[in-house]
Amino acid sequence: MSSQISQKHPKGLYVLFFAEMWERFSYYGMRAILLLFLLDNVSGGMAMSAGEGAAIYGLYTASVYLLTLPGGWLADNILGQKKAIWYGGIIIMLGHIILAIPAGTGIFYLGLVTVAVGTGLLKPNISSIVAELYPEGGARRDAAFSIFYMGINLGSFLGIAIVGYLGEKVSWHMGFGAAAIGMLLGLIVFRFGSAKYLKGLGEVPLAKVSTPESVAQSGTNKMLGYGLIALLIVFLIVLQTTGTIDMTTAQGLAQGAGVIIVTISASYFLYILVAGGLTRVEQFRVLVLIILFLAIALFWAGYEQAGTSLQIFAERHTQRMIGGWEVPSSWFQNFQPTFVLIFAPVLASLWIYLSSRNMNPSIPVKFAAGLILLGLSFFVMVGASNIAVKGQLASPFFLTFTYFLHTIGELCVSPVGLSSYTKLAPKRYVSQLMGIWFVGASLGNLIAGIFAGGFDEENIMQMPALFNQVALVTTAFGLILLVFWKPIKGWMGGIH
Ligand code: GLN
Secondary structure: OHHHHHOOOOHHHHHHHHHHHHHHHHHHHHHHHHHHHHHOOOOOOOOOOHHHHHHHHHHHHHHHHHOHHHHHHHHHHHHOHHHHHHHHHHHHHHHHHHHHOOOOHHHHHHHHHHHHHHHHHHHHHHHHHHHHOOOOOHHHHHHHHHHHHHHHHHHHHHHHHHHHHHHHHHOHHHHHHHHHHHHHHHHHHHHHHHHHHOOOOOOOOOOOOOOHHHHHHHHHHHHHHHHHHHHHHHHHHHHHHOOOOOOOOHHHHHHHHHHHHHHHHHHHHHHHHHHOOOOHHHHHHHHHHHHHHHHHHHHHHHHHHHHOHHHHHHHHHEOOEEOOEEOOHHHHHHHHHHHHHHHHHHHHHHHHHHHHOOOOOOHHHHHHHHHHHHHHHHHHHHHHHHHHOOOOOEOHHHHHHHHHHHHHHHHHHHHHHHHHHHHHOOHHHHHHHHHHHHHHHHHHHHHHHHHHOOOOHHHHHHHHHHHHHHHHHHHHHHHHHHHOHHHHHHHOOOOO
């Protein structure tokens, strides 16, 4: 990999690298202080309970990833990726500007919705333009994605450091303002860089060529779609009226969103399996995609607790004094991108080394490893919370080690996951299935939010049990994958 990375890449890659770096600066920077701001009741925050704040956080981060579906669609059918990225970036910047205005709840929610809409427009399209720079695919494209992943994490690192510091130590709104400036820098890079180095890419929408069959097909699809929406609405009404979930509260709304996301994904998979006109081999590959979808959603559900339960743990239960200075609690979230920057090249070289000896682990084994590492990290947190429940501050070493395990896990699933998704997907469903990959992230983020609702100040005694649950569920799923890796690999039909 290192020799591939050092190969010359088109300058356009670096335009996308820096544009995405600044976008992630604004996203992760703002996200680092979001829950703190929602819970804060002393310095101008929203004074919510942990349940409510974490649900809002989950709804927000889940929407960001869910909105990549319409964002990708708009670029494919109407705007082309370049315009989608440009308008998306402007909308994100406006969202952060709105958040920077201390003008009460309504304006705050408007800001959140605006950022989510803009990100949905920008995020999927900036990645697909990276792919377009390398129409031949292959190892150079993989190397380009590794470089791009570094940009993502460099941006997260800087964002969490700067926005986190300003938000916690100066004022929340100053933090949100800094996120807006980050996005502005991204827009400037993109505007000037893309005019010169991305000429002819992402300009024309890939508007679908409609043959009579595809028109007829899309008529049936529409009917099915409407039917599904109607069923979903009925189901949600039943849940509401029977008191199973109460969608007038933030927590209930988050649970409702979970029902929607799960139903949409399950129906989508069922639809392409049954009515997608797949060959037998393709059907088995889709089964693998379903397993990977569940695994990645579960993985992000644990990993993205960096912004929820683990953020609460850093803030309330971790020893953060260095000399006389208190480290901002949001800075702990910075271990994830820092470890990615350090270990991405190490893992990439490990895969290359193992492949050269014909020992590169298969995709299900890598996913199993990711989940087991994640599970172990939560066992570490069980230890940390056993100290916290005694009323003592836990050593920062616990969170550091937890994030180390998260990141090694991430490097086993995230970069491989996306590329295997594109390879396993039946050709005509590739972009839809890439969207589903992001839906996995959406679901994971939502669960990370809902789950952290249990981390209330009054209820700290249940912390070890909560972390223990995550540890057991993720480790168990990982072990199941490990046991069945051979048949799953067989279902992949020669793809690896
Ligand atoms: N950290 C990566 C990014 O922001 C992956 C996040 C995700 O897919 N949940 O792109």
